[in-house]
Every structure is written in structure tokens, then in C-alpha cells.
Amino acid sequence: MTKSKKAPPKKAPPRSRGILWPLLFGLLAIAGVFAAFAVAYIKLVIEPNLPSLDTLTDYTPKIPLRVYTADNVLIGEFGQEHREYVPIRQIPPILKTALLVTEDEGFYAHGGIAITGVLRAAVANLAGGGMGQGASTITMQVARNFFLSREKTYTRKLYEVMLAYKIEEALTKDQILELYMNQIYLGQRAYGFASAARTYFGKPVQEVTIAESAMLAGLPKAPAANNPVANPKRARQRQLYILQRLRDRDYITDAQYRQAAREELRVRTGGQEFGAHAEFVAEAARQAMVEQFKEDTYTRGFNVYTTILSRDQNAAYEALRRNVMDYEMRHGYRGPEAIIALPKAADARLEAIDDELAKRPASDGLLPAVVLSASTKAVRALTASGDAIDIAGEGLRLAAAGLSANAKSPLRIRPGAVIRVMQDANGRWRITQLPEVAAAIVALNADDGSYRALVGGFDFSLGKFDHVTQAWRQPGSSIKPFVYSAALEKGFAPGTLINDAPLALGSADTGGQAWEPKNDDGFDGPISMRRALAKSKNIVSVRILRAVGVPYAHEHLERFGFGADKHPRNLTMTLGTGSATPLQMAGAYAVFANGGYRVNPYLIRKVTDARGRELFSARPVRAGTQGARVIDARNAFVMDSMLRDVVRNGTGAAAGQKLGRADIAGKTGTTSDALDGWFAGYGANVVAVAWMGYDDPKSLGSREFGATLALPIWVDYMRVALAGKPEVQKPAPAGLALADGDWRYQEDAAGGGVRSVGFDDNAGSSDAVRALSILNGIDVGK
16 A cells, blocks of 8 residues: 655745845835935925026126227137127037037936936946946036036035926026036136137137037036147047047038048137237227226126227237337347356256246247357357247347447347347347337327227337327427418418528517527528428427417317317427327327318227127217318318428428328427427328337437338338228318419418518528528518
């Protein structure tokens, strides 16, 4: 019989299974408590403390003040942050795509938080025991950049997440992306992609290529360390990575990828660059804006558009610097700027040279260098860039006296001497020096007073004093035309004869000591007023003023904008012993150029805000319409004809010869002992004034005059300013008549007016003067 099998005894469940469900429920309860706590924390702590989004919805970025020429060339920028606000619609699609493909590819799909990215980052952070990964979307980055610190804590991350949701509810995706692309820091003080495009590539963001877009899109990861200026190798690696992602996701073709990868980027490494040398203009605009807007000037993104023309401005800048350096060449070498001891050890020697050159900034091509060896035939020197340069031949001409064997100590060039060097057009080096002499040039549109060019000194970085608007100097003979203009109103005419003979004046005439004015070129006897102005005859000018009367002439000068308190009320006034600025002189000569109207010089054409809204627009008063007439049209015409003779066959003849135009008019000016040299004049509707002198007045040289100092600057500028402008021939206004071959007011044509002056005073009655008059065939009468 078979035995039945016993059923195996039932095994008791393990104890672990017995506690599994309670443990699981316990964990769920803890999680629930934690979730409830988190929700309560968010509702009670986080949400009430979330910042208002007014900063985003009414976004006002810190955009610097920018100053432009009339033809939209950037000439100045003022502010801590380089930033340029550009609407999202103006940003190239390829740049937006390049940014999203590397920073937040699902930007337009998620609601502000990339959940998978957050979970992945959380796991990595828990495993690593810290907060290494952030998984920030662009929306979260906007939240952090605008409202939060960059510290890596869970609390800050929670704020960031909640803010991101809040931002997504308040703004569209394009608005969020626009904020991000205009706010983010991208290295080299550039904030926003528009500013970065100009900083790194010198172009508007609308013009960036695919290759440039990829480079810019790689900057947000590490803008300070891995930008193409600070670390071109890392920036290049990042660029190629982004180009590959664009190709792999079919945003660009394989051909576009290969072309972009090969494209050689021209990265600017020299910092902010401007399109014209207009530092004095930009500073004047800055000061005007600060006066109006105070500290907001530097953050509200104002754009100041001046009346300056970039071509004219560059021409004026180059003309001034070229002719100042020519003056330096004429007047010899002053010696090295310093002498330093050169250590024997190579490293120590280089360190000593670097330290010394760091104290001495370059001046637009005038570089500091330290001499390593020197002889009469060659000089070897080291520049701040570490380049050893050799100077020989013509390059040593200026400093020849300092290289001779018996050169005195202040002039001697020897190893350790700190010198200035520059390259000529052919790349050859020569020794030069920083000028001590100052100079200025200003040009206006004579019809409305708008500035065309303004250069207030040789180098703004070396001296910010604006000689155009701030330098009150004696105008010398350049003031004479205004005295002659007064004389026309008193019956004088270009043909009026004046006695150019010695003149002794007592205290009754001068209000002080006795005075005998002198000419620079002797005496001519009887001379017409026209010819006297062309030859700049001092004694003739004194006789004219004496006849017109100082009070009347003084008041007449005020019509042209000269300050009453700046000019003496005596006969020396006609020799330019008062004070005027180059700008004042330009405004005054504009009256002759435009037919008799006073115009107010103005620099700022318009001001806009960061979004292009116009805040200010100039309303200039034009000559001949609303302009205030200050002299009769006949006066302006006759003076214009006389000033044209100055450049046709007088002291300004070089201007007429070199420019080859018949409508050039102007006047030289040289003060006593040649302390100041001037040329003021105009052609077509351009009026310009050039000046040269020392800030601490001293003689410019016994052979220097306005014609050698200022006139060359004026001519070099006007050659560019007048290019393409037709010559202006002015018709004679009504009320003028030709009498004895020259113009005269019609009421004086039939024998009236002043026919001669100075032939009955103490000098005019001499036998010598009468003999000269007879020889010249002139009847001086009485």
C-alpha cells in the first residue's frame, strides 16, 4: 500500500515583508508632509516675497550715452556698461537659433522649466553632494539676471523656478528672449548681443554672419574667460561646437557649415573704436547732456546726434596734427622725455623699460620708446609692444643735434633715453617729439551756425582743455575786418586813401602813455583801404579807428558777437589786443560769409532715447530768413570783396593759390611777438578758424606769422571741406555803385563819404610823404 505524501509545512513570511508596507506608507507620509511643507513654504514664504515684474514689463536697460556725427558715425560712448537695445525682430534668426540650440533648445516648448533637465541636474547634484548643475532655462536665467544672486543654494533655486513660472505667465516667449539677449553680459564690458557684435566685430548685430553668430552664441557660458579677446582658442572651440549642432539639427546646410568653419573672423582686440577723431566734440555733447539729465545721462541710452560731418572732422584733425608736427620740425629737438638706467640683466632691463613706457601713453602713432643704442648714423629702440626698431637716415633729422658727439646733456640721446617715434607712409621709423605748442580749428555752416568740425587740441587724451571754446586769446590782425566794417558805415569805401606813414599818438589818443604803432613791413604812404587790409597795415588800421571813433567801432564789434568786456576801449583794439575764442571768431566771420546775418553756433542736432524716440530737435535760425541781420547787405558784400583780396594778393595769398578757388575770403592774424597765429575765413558756406599758440604764452618764433602757423591748417582742412562744392559768386546788392573803379555806397558815390584819411596830422604833412604821393601819382588832397 502506498503511503500518502505529507504536504510540506508552510513557511512563515520573512519579517522584512511584514514591515515593508508600513515602511512604505511611512515614507509616503513623510513625503506628503514634506510636500505639504514645501507647498506651504512656497505659498507662505516664497510667493509673497517674489519681486514685482515691473523691472521686466517696464524694462529700462542701463544703456550708455552715445554720441554720433550728423552722418551717423559713432564718435563717443559714456557709461560703465556697453549696451545697445535691439528689438527681437531686428536680431538675425540665425543668431537666435544658434543661442537656443546651445542654451535652451526647448525654449519655445516648455513653460519656463525644463522638467527633465531639472531631474537630471537634481540626481547629479545629490550624487555629487552639492549644487554643481543648474539646468537653467533662458527664462530661469532671466529671473536670475534681473532679480537674484548667482549663489548656488536650494532656496535660491526655488525662487528662480517660481520666478520663471511667473515670468512665463506675464510675458510672451519673444519678450523673454528679447530681454535675455539685451541684458546678458558677454565679456569685454559688453552687455547684450548687439553691443557684443560691435565690441568683437565692429558691426551692427543685424550684419553678423553664421560664423560670427556661433561665436557670439558661445559667450554666455563663460563670457569673461572664454571670449575671443581673452581666450581665442576656447572661443573657437565653442564656436565649432555650436556650428556642428546647427548642422546636425538641419538649421544650416553642410556647405554653410564648412564655409562658416573656414571663415576667418576679424576680432577687434583694441577695445572701443570710433569712426572719427572727435573727442572734443563728444566731450562737449556729454557735458551738455549731464547739465540736463545729471547721472541718468549714463544709463538711459540717450543718443546724441551732432551736426559734425565725419569727413570734415577727420580732415580737420589730420590737418591740425600734421601742421603742428611741421612746426615742431621747424623749431628743433628739445631732447628726450626722460633718461632711465638700464640694468645689465636682460629680464631686469625689460622690466625697467616696460615700467617706464607704461607711464607714457601713445598719441595716435607717436609712440614712446627707450633707446638701446645710439650713434650719429643709427638708433635702436624698444617700444611698449616689445618690438625693437631701427631708425636711420632721414628718420634721424629732427634729433641730429642730440646725436652729435658734443651734444649737451638735455639734448643728448643715449641708451636709456625715452624718445618718441613714428612711422611714415612707407613704414620707415623716425624720431619725433610730443608738441608743446597748442592749436585748434573749428568750422561752421555759415548759413545756420551748425558745426562741421571741431578739434580743440592736439590730443584729447593728453590735454582736455578745448581751445576752440575755452581759449581766450588776442586775435591780432584778424579783428581788423570788423573795424573796417564799422568804417563802411561811416562813409569809408574800399578806395578811400589812408596815409601809411609814421604816427605818434599822445596820451589824449590812447588814454594812457604815448604810443607809436608799427607796421611789420615798413611804410607805403598813401594806400587804399582795400590794399591796406590785404597787406594788414597796422598804422592804417589805427588811423581808420581814430577817424571812426572807438565807441562806435566797439559797439559795432558787439554786433558780431564779441564781448564788450573783452576788448579795450582805445585805439589798440584795432590791432587785436582784446580777447576772443576761435569759436567766437568763426561766428563773427560767418556774418560776412552769409550776407550780414548773425547765426548761433550749435552742436547738437537731435537727441533720442534708447528706443529711438526723439527727445530734442534743434530749430536753428537760418541766415536770410528768420536770422537777425546785424550789418547791411552792402556792408557784407563789400567786406567779402575785400577779404577775397586778402587771399588773392595779400597776407593770405597761400590760401587762394593752394585751393584754386575765387570764392575764398579770409584774414590772417599775428599778435605782438608772435604769441598767437590765426587764420579766419570762408569759402562757399563753410567758415573756419585755425589758431596756434602756447598755453603759457610765449613767442612762436620771430619768423612765424598767422600765414605760416594757422593758414596751413586752414588750407588743408578746407581742401577737403570744399571738395565738390561749386564756387559762390555773390551779386552786388542794391544801393552800391562803382566809383573810381571800386565799390561805394550809392549815397556817397557822387563825391560824398570819406575820400582820404591821415594826410593832415603830424606825420601826414611831412615832405617825404607828399613826395611819395606824387611819385605814386596819387592826389591825397587835404
